[in-house]
Amino acid sequence: MSPSVGVVVSWWPGIAVALPLVGVAVSAATGWSERRRASVLAGLTFGSLLVALGLIREVLAGRMPEVHLLHMTAQLWMVLRVDAAGALYGATVAALGLLALTYAFGYVQPGPRRARFFAFFMACLACTLGVAYAGNLLTFLVFYEAFSVLTYALVVHEQTPAAIAAGTKYIAYILVGGSLVLAGVLLTFFLAGDLAFVGGGFLPVDAPRGQLLTAFWCFVVGFGVKAALVPLHGWVPDAHPAAPAPFSAVLSGVMVAAGAFGIMRVVFDVVGVGLFTSLGVAPWLTAIAAVTILVGALLALGQEDLKRRLAYSTISQMGYLTLAVSLAGSGVMAGGLVHLVHHAFMKGTLFFCAGLWIHVTGARRLGELRGVGARMPLTTAAFTLAALGMIGVPPLSGFVSKWWLGVGMLEIGAGAALAVLLAGALLAAAYLLPVVYAAYFAPTRPGAATGAGAASRAGGATPTGDPASRGAREAPWTMLGPTLAAAALTLAFGLGSHLRGFPLQLAERAVLAWFGGG
């Protein structure tokens, strides 16, 4: 940490985590009306978001709020400590969580599984916040594992055979990954005797190289599963379509990113930039990241199912974060960190839109979306905005992050990486624009949007016939509102990227801590 940062004892990080946990109990509470439950859950999440924003303030003021949760043994303790990167990620989680929650009130149908959905959703949210604010590896691991496992319940929410298969695949991948992370944590403890995150890392430089390498690759592979690094990405394309849309948004936006966030934590707060460079693993990581970007994007091209396409897109986008980490330059890292936030809202928007289309028209596949733009103009507009952001069209937020990434790459002379970045952007255009095209411009086919599962899935709204022919019928505001809000944030982050308190400033702070001002 940079010397100007002072640790202060504060309960706020704990409260941020605890509020959604209260929501778990609320979700399980019987005898509450749906409305009352919804408002309380939203209120709790909103409270959490406020706290997260407050924490950003604290961080910007040069303080580092810290709260000790548990002392399991003398060496194993759990602490929440908010630094710039954590605050940034935490606020993202809270914000996207609030949006998705609101969206979910409309999306998830009533029934016995509804309560379960919200309970697990809130729990996941809490744990992801815990990941964001974790002050040492153990805390990180605990929350990381917890939300990974809890996610299972949300992936299989639909309880269709496909969903269960996806859930099984998911949990298998995640557990292997989690175990590797645990091994890494263990090795770290063995080598360093401590687990607390410190900017610049704390692994002893003079430890045996083999053990250091083992620890490092345990972490990278372990988190890489979550971060969907190719070839560890297998679960992503199955899990996303299976999960309900609001959760897909969160999954893609912040939870997959938790893997990338973990890699960042490891590289900068555990291993340290210096050691990371001297270990000589960076080129390998770069290669993996590059492959992930390209392969993810190429595979996305071939997907007919919209949510699968978006899932591959997530894989590709996560590659940017890893790429940024592997290059270990302060500029590019700032871009990477900011991309984490920006991508969250963009991808959130995309999934929200995809969910709305499914909800209203039952359309899951690209071919079924023809003409939906006319029927659901706001939704399609939001989708378009987010898609353009993903491609990196100025002045949207995606442009900002890619700009910083590119500039950072040039700074350190990583031309090849820049090429990959550009290729990724082009491919993003190639797999997202056809969707936009189909929604707006493709000729409609009669009956195209009456998907087989539409009636059952749509609940109240009854999709009928050709979307275009029946005029505009947007989804209810509980769902449309969050979608538009997310899209708006995409725009706002692009426009106001330089403002105080916006992601970029925090990312710079974080990078300052990691690179020691260099």
Added chain:
Amino acid sequence: MNAGWAEALPWTIVLPMVGAVLTPAVAARRPRLAGTWAWGVLLVASALASGLVYQLATTGPFSYDVGGWAQPYGIELRFDHFSAWVLPLLLLFVVIVPFSWRYLDHVMPDERRPAFYALLLLNAGGMIGFCVTGDFFNLFVFTEVVSLSSYALVAVGGRGLAAFAALKYLFIGAVSSLLMLFATAQLFALTGSLNMADVAGRLADVGGGPAVMVAFAAYAVSFMVKTAMFPVHVWLPDAHAIAPSPVSAVLSGMVVKIGIIGMLRVYQVFFAADVLELGAFNQTLVWFGAISIVMGAFFAIFQDDIKLMLAYSTISNIGYIVLGLGLASPYAVIGASVHVFNHALIKATLFLAAGAIIHQTGLRTLSDLRGIARRMPQTSAAMAVGAVSIVGLPPTAGFVCKWYIALGAFESGQAPFGFALVFGALFIFIYYVRMLNAFYFQEPVHDVVIEANEAPWSMRAPVIVLATLCLVLGVLGGIPLSFVEPAVLELLPFWGN
């Protein structure tokens, strides 16, 4: 003061004998009085024996010269640590006799009771004499007293099979007695003396040689037959199974031990004389002991009759003892000697418990007796304690012996026999598990069992006392050891080959 208890030595033998003779007279009017009479006699004898043991504990071994003739010409009675066995022996009798009071109801008519108790007293007197005699010829005489009364006791139930079993026992027993007589004569021919201590001294002068070897071998074979080691065990199972249960307890628990005690006595003499190289002999004992353990267990597995099963288990246990003797290391011999007593206790428990069950139900096979534990819980529990004990599972009396014999095996560098012992014991447990399973964990198939009642107190109390002792002596295993240890350690310097 010392002389006081030493004086009691001949009376301890004479008392039961005289009691036996007087039994018909005492019980002439009321045959059932015979049991009480016998019990009284045995109680007094036990009191005397306690005095003897007390004397032994305070002053060490002591002698009594019958008729005041000095050694080596007179008849010497000698009370040493091995003789201390008479006290537990008598105490077991004291427990067994009350059991027989009611038990005999279904075995024999009342008018035959005096004969039965006379034989029993004779048997006890014979064994006491056997333990305390100091010369070889009396050893033979008392053996014959014991044997004769045992033959008769086996047949006392009176049915034909019993007579046949007794006759089988008799033929083999008589041959072994003959061998013993032959050995005694041979020893006399060699040394011109029969007093044990004296013979030992003179043997040393005579030195070794085939003649001494022949005498020793004759003794050994004779005692091995008496103790029913495999393969000369054939007489035992039928005799012990068919005899009335109190008699079975006496026979299996005590009479077979005649062979062991006799062997120890012969050892005392031959080893003190140090004239024989007995390594090969010991090795033979070890092997036969091990084989006995296994074969006894093997046969027992196939028995359905509980008393036959118990009888075969005696063969196994004798195998333990012989194995321990053959190992010839201090711990092994201590263990074997303690097992002489502990096995008597355990076997008495088992036979009496089995007897109680047979008495109450009239059934004696495992398949008939299923589920009996529900109706006779205390007796069955005693049976279970006995079973666990005889296998040598801790913390029972049987375990102490197993521990020491195994320890001896390792001590003498014959570890495989330690293994054989321990796992042979498990082999034994197989059939006891069968028994316990039948008693406890299977549904009754027989109406008699369903309606059975717990045995009367005069039968139950002895069983419970014995079972309790099995447990107590497991924990307080040091008590019998303290008697045996000095004797064994005294014996061993000449022994270890």
Added chain:
Amino acid sequence: MLLFGLDLDYVLVVVLFCVGLYMLVSKSNLLKKLLGLNVMETAVFAFIVTSGMIEGGDPPILVAGTAAPYASPIPQAMVLTGIVVAVSVTAVALALIVQIHAHFGTIEVDELKELP
């Protein structure tokens, strides 16, 4: 008297013992077995008497004027006891045989064994 270098008495004892043993072991009739046992017993007694004999000695009866060596009295005492014991054993055995016959109607071991 020596026969082929062996004391004839001992040869006799062994032969008699063997004859008795043969009867005891291989005869089926219980009475014959018992007779065999008796033969064995006498053989052993004969051995004891023989071994106790001192060549040229007088009987161990104290008569004025005779002098040592005597035959040792102890073996003879042993034999006397032995004879008494043997008779007792025989008596018990015969009683048992009578019982067996009364119960099963036979005293042949072969047949007794076939009984249930």
Added chain:
Amino acid sequence: MSDVFDAVMLSLLIATAVSVARARDLLAAVVIFSLYSLTMTLVWQHRGAPDVAMTEAAVGAGVTTVLFLITIARTTRREKP
């Protein structure tokens, strides 16, 4: 002289013993056994053990034979082949 007596006696002993073993008629066997005992008595007498000899004559040859005879009377006379 003594040797001749010995030889005759011992031969007789063996002969009687074998006869006891071979006789099918139990009564005959018992009678021969009695003869055997008496022969033994003579041998012992000759060996310088007169008291033993007398006991054997009375008990071995006398009582035992009587007991056997009683038994035969109460059981059977024939040995089954």
Added chain:
Amino acid sequence: MDVVDARPILAPFVSFLCAGLVFAVGRSIFWRRFFTFLAAFIKMGLVLSMLPGTLRGVVYVYDFVEFTPGIGIAFRADAYGMFFALVSSTLWLFTTIYAIGYMQGDRDRVRFFGFFALCVSTTVGVAFAENLLTFFLFYETLTICTYPLVVHAETPEALRAGRIYLTYTLIGGGFALVGAVMVNAVAGTLTLSQPGILSGDLGTPTLAIIFTCLTIGFGVKAGIMPLHGWLPIAMVAPTPVSALLHAVAVVKVGAFGVTRVIYNVFGVELLGVLGFTVPLAFLAAFTIVASSTIALTQDHLKRRLAYSTISQLSYIVLGAALLTPLAATAAIIHVANQAFAKITMFFVVGAIARTTGKKHVSEIDGIAARMPISMAAFTIAALSFVGVPLTAGFITKWYLALGALEADAWWFVLVLIVSALLNAGYFFPIVHRAYFRPAKEPWPTLEEGRRFETAKTLLFPIVICAAYVLLLGVTAEVPGMPFSIAQVAVESFFAGGGVVP
């Protein structure tokens, strides 16, 4: 610091007395329960009252009687023994509560509770055994006392299971006996109060035989493959017994024995030189992986748990075999961790069987809707086995892995990871079915007037034990919690050497 105190003997004696009273007056339900609970509480009190002393390093000793000259039945409540006693006396209480509910209306309850108390008595006896002889006495007694519980149902399968159980354990006991006897023969003492009583100059073959005998002897109960055969078969026993067998008494006694052999008979230094533990460690590692793999294929709930137990027990053995302080800590702490988690699982499985009659994994689809609290407890326990942080299982795996690294045996870390995955592989499907599969047919609803998903006496122990699993995971450090005791124990094992965490 040794202090003569009667409490180490009173603790087993209380249960023993209780067994006697239950047998005597057990026909009356009231008195049966009264005595059982009274004894359970007194016993817990006794053990707990020694705890402060133990943490201060006091060792309570009591020589009961000289069993055979030179070796007595003696009790010694050292830290490790205290640890084990604490676990078993605590779980006795809960299992008793559970058993009362579970055995409601069952047959032969007098016998059941009587032997139950006996088992606990002997378990605590094992825990407090001062020497190998006392240890063995109680060890074998336990074998026998458990038998009536295994065959409780008295069906042919139960009898068969009992037979197999006895065959295995008695043969094992035979090996243990031989080993103990050999130790006595070569060392002249059997005390467990020293960090090793054998000396290296006895020659490797002798020591190897001793080690093999003792390890086989205790390994049978600890279920080390290939000696595990009895454990899945013994599952026919009533659930409280399975819980007792698998979580507390029998299997733990085996594992406890193995650790005692390693630490107190041979001692770390000697074994470090001899290297006997290396094959043991590999065997344990093999067991961990192999039995987990087998567990994957089991449909019967209790059998699946049984194989899981086999796997878990080898953690203890592995921890002990690694011969490092950290691994030892793991081994010891796992005694408690596994106990609480596995007993929770068995309780839940038993509750399911009692409430719905379902015994197979394939039958419990959607049961979480019917029995939410139980399944939540089960899930917690499952997480613990997987080694998720905040649960007890994590602490074990953490220290075990560190120990492996400390011993320079990183491949065991790999084993641990694989095992964690396999654990997840066989537990999570259960959780999944319970929560995410629709019920095949509607679960019977609660009877009128019943507020809980199952009997209170079943539910209460489940909740407490599950809570304890979490508690162990998060407060291991608190003085008086198992971890602190384990540290005292480890300090005694590695007296002088090694760094204690």
